[in-house]
Amino acid sequence: MSFPLSLTINGVARNITLDDPRVTLLDLLRERLELTGTKKGCDRGQCGACTVLLDGRRINACLALAASCDGATVLTIEGVTDGDALHPVQAAFIAHDGLQCGFCTPGQIMSALGLIDEGQAGDDPERVREGMSGNLCRCGAYAGITEAVLDAQRRLAGQDGRDAS
Amino acid sequence: MKVFDYVRPASVAEAIAAAAAPGAVYLAGGTNLLDLMKGETLRPDRLVDVTRLPGLDRIEWLGDGGVRIGALVRNAALAHDAAFATAYPAVAEALLSGASAQLRNAATVGGNLLQRTRCAYFHDPASACNKRQPGAGCDARGGENRLHAVLGWSEACIATHPSDFCVPLAALDAVVEIEGPAGRREVALEALHRLPGDTPERGTALAPGELIVALRLPGEAAGFAAHARYLKVRERTSYAFAVVSAAAALRLEGGRIRAARLALGGVAARPWRARAAEESLVGVEAGEAAFRRAAEAALAEARPSGDNAFKIELARRLVRRALALAVAGTPARIPALPASPFPSVAGARHDA
Numbered sequence: 210m211s212f213p214l215s216l217t218i219n220g221v222a223r224n225i226t227l228d229d230p231r232v233t234l235l236d237l238l239r240e241r242l243e244l245t246g247t248k249k250g251c252d253r254g255q256c257g258a259c260t261v262l263l264d265g266r267r268i269n270a271c272l273a274l275a276a277s278c279d280g281a282t283v284l285t286i287e288g289v290t291d292g293d294a295l296h297p298v299q300a301a302f303i304a305h306d307g308l309q310c311g312f313c314t315p316g317q318i319m320s321a322l323g324l325i326d327e328g329q330a331g332d333d334p335e336r337v338r339e340g341m342s343g344n345l346c347r348c349g350a351y352a353g354i355t356e357a358v359l360d361a362q363r364r365l366a367g368q369d370g371r372d373a374s
Numbered sequence: 375m376k377v378f379d380y381v382r383p384a385s386v387a388e389a390i391a392a393a394a395a396p397g398a399v400y401l402a403g404g405t406n407l408l409d410l411m412k413g414e415t416l417r418p419d420r421l422v423d424v425t426r427l428p429g430l431d432r433i434e435w436l437g438d439g440g441v442r443i444g445a446l447v448r449n450a451a452l453a454h455d456a457a458f459a460t461a462y463p464a465v466a467e468a469l470l471s472g473a474s475a476q477l478r479n480a481a482t483v484g485g486n487l488l489q490r491t492r493c494a495y496f497h498d499p500a501s502a503c504n505k506r507q508p509g510a511g512c513d514a515r516g517g518e519n520r521l522h523a524v525l526g527w528s529e530a531c532i533a534t535h536p537s538d539f540c541v542p543l544a545a546l547d548a549v550v551e552i553e554g555p556a557g558r559r560e561v562a563l564e565a566l567h568r569l570p571g572d573t574p575e576r577g578t579a580l581a582p583g584e585l586i587v588a589l590r591l592p593g594e595a596a597g598f599a600a601h602a603r604y605l606k607v608r609e610r611t612s613y614a615f616a617v618v619s620a621a622a623a624l625r626l627e628g629g630r631i632r633a634a635r636l637a638l639g640g641v642a643a644r645p646w647r648a649r650a651a652e653e654s655l656v657g658v659e660a661g662e663a664a665f666r667r668a669a670e671a672a673l674a675e676a677r678p679s680g681d682n683a684f685k686i687e688l689a690r691r692l693v694r695r696a697l698a699l700a701v702a703g704t705p706a707r708i709p710a711l712p713a714s715p716f717p718s719v720a721g722a723r724h725d726a
Contacts, residue, residue, distance in 0.1 A: 254405055
């Protein structure tokens, strides 16, 4: 049995035929489309390493069945740069040491993009920490991650004239 | 994960017909179901994907001031709906205290009601579990059970229901709308989840093939909006299930309690409405003495099912705290750490 799927991934329309209904969005990205920036940590929705934006909302790709995402728009870490220029959230993670080993970083950055777009956290570190609690960092770079998210949010608000608070 | 048949019906009628096949289950957000399938706790033969069913993703306001929430509304969308959070602030706070932002974006209202227990012995296919395999026995009874039930449990099963959302819903008389092979019906949310008795495998009042299509909150329940809180004790600050939780909602008049609603989470196989405690509060002065009596009444029938006697006293204290915070008033904005009984400022006294 095969399952035809249409997805827009990082701005590119893709028509995919699945041969197995068990494929998750995470495995589709990593194993079939070679988009390995999205990481498989726990594969059970506990670590956040697989965070992507699905129709603009951050989700755990490991707990989404690919077949159920038919018609959706997906943004992964490979799609956030503007050519060779880092996205302000990526630049802020480097500037604030928001990583050590880097394994969780793609998920952290995708989650930060979702958090900033949701607009609920404002300039409050406590709300940023709570809003990022679905992304574990075993190196313990949380202090830098919080600073990076706050800094990137301020820069993005300045860019588009929007008040992020 | 066992292989399954995947179908995506276009209407509720088609979904119900597709779910009549043996071994069929409904798939919505999938955050709980796929996790359980990956662990082989559940091995369905067919997934009926209901995510495209039309008309189930709306929040509609009703003539009585109440609200009807489609079963496919995402947890985050409901919690951040400004009108909903104003009318039912304890429900919004409970939603935001659960899971992570990623999971709340995917998880649906209907799915949250039907999430399965977090009992490790239910999840582990190598353990004996009467809920997973009727008659197999219960390894939790003699196992790691400090987080298990203290109310309504049986020798067959001591699991708890993990939902935060359901706790204020039970307190506020929510109603569940169901479609099924025999047509449409409604059940009170309080009656949706079953206590285990001798049949813990039947966790809910749903018949095979029945589908939750909506949830309603009555307009009368919005009358508690000024004094409503949800509090939750967790083993870490965020992104954890409740050890014990409490939803408290009051209507006050000149320092006296005119009406009270109270429900507990993490203590039983269903969100636990504490009616005797509610009755003890009506007409009395809002204060520590009344809260103490209510807490005693709420836990009067509690008994440990293992290494969890501490949960009974913890629940009493949380009831008192939730009532005190409800009297103090619903905060203008949901706190940075939703439902936390602890302050977010390092070094501050939690009981100050």
